[in-house]
Amino acid sequence: MTAPVFDRMAIIGIGLIGSSLARAVRAEGLARSIVCSDANPEHAARAKALGIVDEATTDPAEAAAGADLVMLCVPIGAYGSVAATIAPALKPGAILTDVGSVKQAVIEAVTPHLPEGVHFVPGHPLAGTEKSGPDSGFAALFPGRWCILTPLPGTDDTATRTVADLWRACGMTVERLEPDHHDRVLAITSHLPHLIAYTIVGTATDLEDHLRHEVIKYSASGFRDFTRIAGSDPTMWRDVFLNNREAVLDCLQRFTEDLTALQRAIRRGEGDVLFDLFTRTRAIRKGVQDARQA
Amino acid sequence: MTAPVFDRMAIIGIGLIGSSLARAVRAEGLARSIVCSDANPEHAARAKALGIVDEATTDPAEAAAGADLVMLCVPIGAYGSVAATIAPALKPGAILTDVGSVKQAVIEAVTPHLPEGVHFVPGHPLAGTEKSGPDSGFAALFPGRWCILTPLPGTDDTATRTVADLWRACGMTVERLEPDHHDRVLAITSHLPHLIAYTIVGTATDLEDHLRHEVIKYSASGFRDFTRIAGSDPTMWRDVFLNNREAVLDCLQRFTEDLTALQRAIRRGEGDVLFDLFTRTRAIRKGVQDARQA
Numbered sequence: 001m002t003a004p005v006f007d008r009m010a011i012i013g014i015g016l017i018g019s020s021l022a023r024a025v026r027a028e029g030l031a032r033s034i035v036c037s038d039a040n041p042e043h044a045a046r047a048k049a050l051g052i053v054d055e056a057t058t059d060p061a062e063a064a065a066g067a068d069l070v071m072l073c074v075p076i077g078a079y080g081s082v083a084a085t086i087a088p089a090l091k092p093g094a095i096l097t098d099v100g101s102v103k104q105a106v107i108e109a110v111t112p113h114l115p116e117g118v119h120f121v122p123g124h125p126l127a128g129t130e131k132s133g134p135d136s137g138f139a140a141l142f143p144g145r146w147c148i149l150t151p152l153p154g155t156d157d158t159a160t161r162t163v164a165d166l167w168r169a170c171g172m173t174v175e176r177l178e179p180d181h182h183d184r185v186l187a188i189t190s191h192l193p194h195l196i197a198y199t200i201v202g203t204a205t206d207l208e209d210h211l212r213h214e215v216i217k218y219s220a221s222g223f224r225d226f227t228r229i230a231g232s233d234p235t236m237w238r239d240v241f242l243n244n245r246e247a248v249l250d251c252l253q254r255f256t257e258d259l260t261a262l263q264r265a266i267r268r269g270e271g272d273v274l275f276d277l278f279t280r281t282r283a284i285r286k287g288v289q290d291a292r293q294a
Numbered sequence: 295m296t297a298p299v300f301d302r303m304a305i306i307g308i309g310l311i312g313s314s315l316a317r318a319v320r321a322e323g324l325a326r327s328i329v330c331s332d333a334n335p336e337h338a339a340r341a342k343a344l345g346i347v348d349e350a351t352t353d354p355a356e357a358a359a360g361a362d363l364v365m366l367c368v369p370i371g372a373y374g375s376v377a378a379t380i381a382p383a384l385k386p387g388a389i390l391t392d393v394g395s396v397k398q399a400v401i402e403a404v405t406p407h408l409p410e411g412v413h414f415v416p417g418h419p420l421a422g423t424e425k426s427g428p429d430s431g432f433a434a435l436f437p438g439r440w441c442i443l444t445p446l447p448g449t450d451d452t453a454t455r456t457v458a459d460l461w462r463a464c465g466m467t468v469e470r471l472e473p474d475h476h477d478r479v480l481a482i483t484s485h486l487p488h489l490i491a492y493t494i495v496g497t498a499t500d501l502e503d504h505l506r507h508e509v510i511k512y513s514a515s516g517f518r519d520f521t522r523i524a525g526s527d528p529t530m531w532r533d534v535f536l537n538n539r540e541a542v543l544d545c546l547q548r549f550t551e552d553l554t555a556l557q558r559a560i561r562r563g564e565g566d567v568l569f570d571l572f573t574r575t576r577a578i579r580k581g582v583q584d585a586r587q588a
């Protein structure tokens with residue numbers, strides 16, 4: 001691999017992921033100039049003040065103009081309008097890529113606006129935290145984690161390789177998946193866990209006052225892990241669920257059936273049903289530990 | 295507080311919690327002699343070999359005989375038979391206490407066997423890991439965590455204070471709760487999160503092979519936290535669910551209703567319902583962080 005060096009890299013949306021990328025690109029010297037745009041003027045100004053970008057604007061078309069690589073890092077619900085806005089400004093031969101947590105919906109939102117001669121390479125770095133905004137980013141977010149690219153049948157292979165090299169230069173291991181396969185895998189590894197964590201923490205907020213007080217006080221026994229996940233950005237996650245609806249509803253359906261079976265086993269005092277499941281899940285845990293990335 | 299010093303402390307069940315306590319008691323010099331028993335002869339022998347106890351046996355009555363403090367650290371399902379076995383060996387004035395994750399069922403299992411003149415102080419240190427057995431224990435498990443005691447109306451107050459002092463000497467902060475209140479709080483902070491984690495990891499084990507392979511590979515995006523919880527001891531957790539049935543089923547019912555409402559919102563594309571919940575849960579997260587123990 002040769003680390004790519006871009007003349008002008010545009011990052012649209014300079015929040016957690018966008019600002020982490022800006023920092024990594026700076027640290028590795030992957031762009032001669034980094035420009036960003038953000039609909040939130042405070043975030044744009046903050047990115048400039050932090051020195052992680054060379055130029056910052058609230059106009060995505062201005063940022064994208066003349067860039068050889070444009071990275072979309074906005075919430076998924078904003079993709080369609082951002083793509084429509086930047087399309088006329090994209091230069092021929094430019095690479096348009098993204099970090100969105102869902103891939104099929106992103107492809108549907110972006111491709112109708114794609115100008116002739118611009119290469120679109122959908123991507124998703126599997127790295128994040130429950131924080132948001134430009135101050136929460138950090139270059140060390142990426143090393144040792146996976147990045148999944150979901151190029152389309154017509155995508156220029158050189159463009160795909162350039163995006164792969166960019167993420168590799170940030171420390172990631174890059175894999176390719178079909179967009180619908182990506183969305184099904186992420187529905188269970190990430191979207192369902194978030195939905196469940198939001199739900200259980202929501203259930204706790206509705207408890208009688210004194211009980212809620214103690215739930216917070218004694219949260220260390222398992223609940224606290226869920227509150228961390230359920231502290232994630234509301235806009236980002238609303239957009240994920242609205243845009244990966246079918247896959248999320250499908251695994252939610254399976255999960256609910258399994259939970260109902262356990263509920264029944266508890267009600268009927270069927271200890272062996274519980275014991276068998278709890279033994280099976282230990283094996284998956286072992287698989288996850290063995291597969292653990294550095 | 296004066297740290298208590300026991301002549302002979304008996305630990306029945308020398309697994310994760312029992313062996314952690316033995317180590318802490320040794321480190322703090324809280325007993326002149328520590329004896330343990332474990333139904334598993336390998337665990338008893340291992341505890342002796344590790345030097346964390348002075349005597350080890352497979353006979354709980356032998357360990358309990360002559361002890362001034364007896365700590366039950368076996369799975370909750372074993373409480374009744376252990377209590378029956380040790381009852382004749384307990385010396386008058388001895389304190390019988392425990393670490394069980396459920397309190398009402400423990401009280402129901404133990405009290406019928408309690409000899410005259412023995413003080414029973416039910417307790418629960420809120421500290422644990424997903425590991426089990428004597429090798430996985432460590433004294434640093436307890437400092438900075440809560441321990442809940444649930445003494446009964448007739449419990450001798452001096453005995454309760456002695457047990458509280460023991461846990462304080464191990465570094466814990468001690469609180470008192472009613473047994474049924476303890477069980478309801480723990481159902482939501484600990485038992486329901488474990489049940490949900492077991493379920494989602496179980497759902498993943500039933501996926502088609504290629505999907506399961508990728509779920510394990512890309513587990514870092516949220517799922518991995520659940521696999522850690524779902525790797526917990528099957529016997530211990532089976533016993534928790536069977537013995538805290540009503541409280542677990544009650545909060546499971548609330549959780550399922552809330553999840554169904556979210557499922558409906560996703561299906562109907564009601565982004566504002568999702569956004570509102572996700573914003574409310576951030577507030578709970580903040581409460582949990584503020585309440586965080588050292």
Ligand SMILES: NC(=O)c1ccc[n+]([C@@H]2O[C@H](COP(=O)([O-])OP(=O)(O)OC[C@H]3O[C@@H](n4cnc5c(N)ncnc54)[C@H](OP(=O)(O)O)[C@@H]3O)[C@@H](O)[C@H]2O)c1
Nearest residue numbers: 013015016017039040073074076078100101128129132133
């Ligand atoms: N967080 C993760 O764990 C994670 C992981 C992998 C991928 N992703 C993906 O990364 C993307 C960004 O997520 P993030 O976590 O970085 O969120 P974030 O920290 O909230 O950053 C998003 C930024 O975009 C701004 N923005 C919102 N709408 C915009 C628009 N129409 N045009 C331009 N800027 C706009 C936001 O401003 P305001 O804050 O004022 O709205 C914010 O500054 C999402 O597509 C998400 O799916 C996230």
Ligand SMILES: NC(=O)c1ccc[n+]([C@@H]2O[C@H](COP(=O)([O-])OP(=O)(O)OC[C@H]3O[C@@H](n4cnc5c(N)ncnc54)[C@H](OP(=O)(O)O)[C@@H]3O)[C@@H](O)[C@H]2O)c1
Nearest residue numbers: 307309310311333334367368370372394395422423426427
């Ligand atoms: N783990 C936690 O996070 C946690 C936290 C707080 C409280 N607790 C409570 O602590 C207690 C022990 O849990 P643990 O995590 O320490 O489990 P553990 O590591 O499995 O230890 C339990 C020990 O008791 C042995 N045992 C099983 N049945 C027995 C019997 N009838 N008589 C004597 N010994 C027997 C086990 O042997 P085998 O392994 O051969 O069965 C094992 O050595 C449980 O009541 C649990 O509710 C656990």
